[in-house]
Amino acid sequence: MDDAATAKLDDFIRRKxxxxxxxxxxxxxxxxxxxxxxxxxxxxxxxxxxNINASRATVYxxxxxxxxxxxxxxxxxxxxxxxxxxxxLDKPTHNHLVCVDCGKVIEFEDSHLELxxxxxxxxxxxxPKRQSIKIEACCEQLRTKGSCPSLIEARLSRKRLPVRKx
Amino acid sequence: MDDAATAKLDDFIRRKxxxxxxxxxxxxxxxxxxxxxxxxxxxxxxxxxxNINASRATVYxxxxxxxxxxxxxxxxxxxxxxxxxxxxLDKPTHNHLVCVDCGKVIEFEDSHLELxxxxxxxxxxxxPKRQSIKIEACCEQLRTKGSCPSLIEARLSRKRLPVRKx
DNA sequence: CTGATTGCAAATGCTTTGCACGCCA
DNA sequence: TGGCGTGCAAAGCATTTGCAATCAG
Numbered sequence: 001m002d003d004a005a006t007a008k009l010d011d012f013i014r015r016k017x018x019x020x021x022x023x024x025x026x027x028x029x030x031x032x033x034x035x036x037x038x039x040x041x042x043x044x045x046x047x048x049x050x051n052i053n054a055s056r057a058t059v060y061x062x063x064x065x066x067x068x069x070x071x072x073x074x075x076x077x078x079x080x081x082x083x084x085x086x087x088x089l090d091k092p093t094h095n096h097l098v099c100v101d102c103g104k105v106i107e108f109e110d111s112h113l114e115l116x117x118x119x120x121x122x123x124x125x126x127x128p129k130r131q132s133i134k135i136e137a138c139c140e141q142l143r144t145k146g147s148c149p150s151l152i153e154a155r156l157s158r159k160r161l162p163v164r165k166x
Numbered sequence: 167m168d169d170a171a172t173a174k175l176d177d178f179i180r181r182k183x184x185x186x187x188x189x190x191x192x193x194x195x196x197x198x199x200x201x202x203x204x205x206x207x208x209x210x211x212x213x214x215x216x217n218i219n220a221s222r223a224t225v226y227x228x229x230x231x232x233x234x235x236x237x238x239x240x241x242x243x244x245x246x247x248x249x250x251x252x253x254x255l256d257k258p259t260h261n262h263l264v265c266v267d268c269g270k271v272i273e274f275e276d277s278h279l280e281l282x283x284x285x286x287x288x289x290x291x292x293x294p295k296r297q298s299i300k301i302e303a304c305c306e307q308l309r310t311k312g313s314c315p316s317l318i319e320a321r322l323s324r325k326r327l328p329v330r331k332x
Numbered sequence: 333c334t335g336a337t338t339g340c341a342a343a344t345g346c347t348t349t350g351c352a353c354g355c356c357a
Numbered sequence: 358t359g360g361c362g363t364g365c366a367a368a369g370c371a372t373t374t375g376c377a378a379t380c381a382g
Contacts, residue, residue, distance in 0.1 A: 185356050185357070187355080187356070226348075246346085
């Protein structure tokens, strides 16, 4: 978590008359420790692995806090669980491409896409607030060679494949 | 529900060795009776209002069936409930603009957007499968005049506003 | 001190499932 | 008749919440 984020959170907490607690500090730090998206439960896992004294409820409450403060974005990756993205502060306009085979998520930005969306929104008589683009696709390599590097990587790291059913 | 859809469903049911039951028929018909998106519970409401003998469980099971058959699309409109879109068979490439104030959903298509997304996907080394674009915006009129026709309409028809918390 | 915060367990609410019965093919 | 489909109630599961104890300021 960079300084801008720290400052923003401090400001938010002060304005709200809230308190700084060790649990909050630790959870927030862990949320931004990696660039990867996470679910509530995954963040709670990080907390447990670090032997931090914070309950599941506090993790959920802190996530809600960060979302409200605009530091964390709730995004839809297609699963049934809510996913959070810690990278929107640095790249406010990025979009997501999800590999339907391995669930790997790739973030990308494109100014043309942004501009086009903006125009479309205005043409429809609206004022753009936020646009989220999710592209579901599969690797060329998977199709042609029968295996995709992301899939292999996902298997090696024993990563959870995308959830389809709750 | 047009003929193409009926045929497609018939085919799907036959291939799967499934049966045609009055409940299924009725639920499917109601699902495509209107162009509007619906949640599982809303579809169940329609069923009840028509005094059709079908339980909530059957409605859920039939929705799953339609999604699997590719006749219904599960889309993310930002609420916490799953939403289903019955219009993808006619317009496979449409996107959604959601008014953040009244929750009104507008469907739109744009070939430039499609093309651009397609190029982007390929450039990233992927093969496009499906792209869903959700734009969150608010009416110009709401900003300038303090009220938006959709909002008024939503209030008049006592429509549920977008769900924020479960 | 005072009230925000936490932890626990219970509650919520949507969705799924096990099972016995009924009905389509 | 065989076994898919249905209804009911119970189970699942992520998330939220009530409440008493605790802790920050």
